Amino acid sequence: MNTIGFDIDGVLYPWHKMLHLWLQVNRNITESYDDYWANVQEKDGDWSSSIYWSNMAGMRHIYEMYMPPQEDVDVLRRLSKDYNILYITHRGSDLERITRNWLDRYKFPNTDQLYVGNIPKSLSVRFYGCDYYVEDKQGIIESLIGVTDVICMKHNWNEEMWDLVTTIESLQDLEAVLK
Ligand SMILES: [Mg+2]
Numbered sequence: 001m002n003t004i005g006f007d008i009d010g011v012l013y014p015w016h017k018m019l020h021l022w023l024q025v026n027r028n029i030t031e032s033y034d035d036y037w038a039n040v041q042e043k044d045g046d047w048s049s050s051i052y053w054s055n056m057a058g059m060r061h062i063y064e065m066y067m068p069p070q071e072d073v074d075v076l077r078r079l080s081k082d083y084n085i086l087y088i089t090h091r092g093s094d095l096e097r098i099t100r101n102w103l104d105r106y107k108f109p110n111t112d113q114l115y116v117g118n119i120p121k122s123l124s125v126r127f128y129g130c131d132y133y134v135e136d137k138q139g140i141i142e143s144l145i146g147v148t149d150v151i152c153m154k155h156n157w158n159e160e161m162w163d164l165v166t167t168i169e170s171l172q173d174l175e176a177v178l179k
Helices: 015-026 033-038 051-057 070-079 093-105 121-127 138-144 171-178
Strands: 002-006 083-089 114-116 132-135 149-153 166-168
Touching: 015 033, 070 083, 070 171, 083 093, 083 121, 093 114, 121 132, 121 138, 132 138, 138 149, 166 171
Parallel strands: 002 083, 002 132, 083 114, 132 149, 149 166
Antiparallel strands: none
16 A cells, blocks of 8 residues: 655645734735745745744644545545655744644544654655645755655645656645646
């Protein structure tokens, strides 16, 4: 049985959309979603290390706001009959419970196989034996080429990947590209 790994934010959970929505309501930002994320590097310096981003990533309620479409859950449930499904996320370990609760609440399959932490995905994807891995972050996709059959979830921040790896617009395209 082949194994498919899923990233969470930007793949199963539209964290970027939820954050933008929250900022619109609570911080009165007026930039469109596309503008906000297209120029994300200019927001407050470096994406990975700035206080701005760690504050944004630490807002726990952002991780519970979203109700996934039943069609998305159904895709994973169908795939779980033929594939070993697992989840690997760089969310902080303090978010493990909130993440598992969200997956369980909406009845995603195999939630006992949720791996939370900051190990480079090129290592964890290899360690857990992913034949396929669905990811949205450009740098991570690049690091996974040659490690697994990496599938890009299309966003405006990973445009350079679209011609390099298999790219899907939504989870509902996934079964077609696995065949
Ligand atoms: Mg992601």
